[in-house]
């Protein structure tokens with residue numbers, strides 16, 4: 231990789247399908263050309279706080295994220311350096327300090343997460359901004375199902391968290407930033423028409439970078 235990578239931001243509310251869209255894009259592009267960093271991996275470490283206290287943290291506030299570390303990692307990737315991406319444990323509500331994932335600098339870097347447009351420094355680093363836009367009722371239904379199956383939650387806990395922090399945060403920190411998006415993908419992960427268009431663009435950018443390299 232000799233040129234500056236292209237940075238694609240994929241955002242949207244919880245349960246909108248961001249992670250599914252991201253997966254669909256990376257699976258359609260050769261692995262050696264694309265890397266991903268998820269803002270979720272940069273939730274602050276809380277291993278020094280008792281578990282009961284961690285349950286009271288507001289995970290839908292910009293301050294819940296270590297965006298300084300995320301931005302510094304993104305800069306490293308832009309400058310051709312690998313990074314050690316943190317691993318987050320949603321069941322324990324803290325970083326898994328035993329593990330990291332090595333992320334390599336590649337032609338395309340995808341940054342995916344709920345509040346990547348809210349941070350101006352991060353927003354300004356994104357070359358293409360995609361907002362996955364899914365109705366609130368669908369998002370909460372998906373979240374209930376996913377959080378029970380994958381994140382060790384109960385129906386009551388998901389509903390309570392949704393009403394107290396997730397919903398107000400969506401209105402304050404996520405929805406207003408849709409105006410910065412270049413592309414809006416309705417419904418998320420299985421919108422194959424939209425995903426195919428983005429993948430075609432990504433492939434053409436990779437091709438033009440390869441041509442410049444030689």
Ligand code: ADP
Nearest residue numbers: 244245246247248249250372376417418419420
């Ligand atoms: P996010 O990362 O935005 O929170 P996910 O990609 O994890 O959302 O999607 C939440 C849940 O909804 C997952 O279980 C996923 O399989 C499902 N999902 C995503 N996109 C769609 C879609 N277009 N139709 C139906 N289910 C979807």
Ligand code: C5P
Nearest residue numbers: 243244245270273289290320323344396
């Ligand atoms: O993948 P998704 O966009 O849903 O991830 C962000 C969501 O994860 C936030 O809405 C936040 O409420 C939730 N979260 C959580 N517990 C944590 C960290 C994040 O429920 N410990």
Ligand code: MG
Nearest residue numbers: 248249250270
């Ligand atoms: Mg996700």
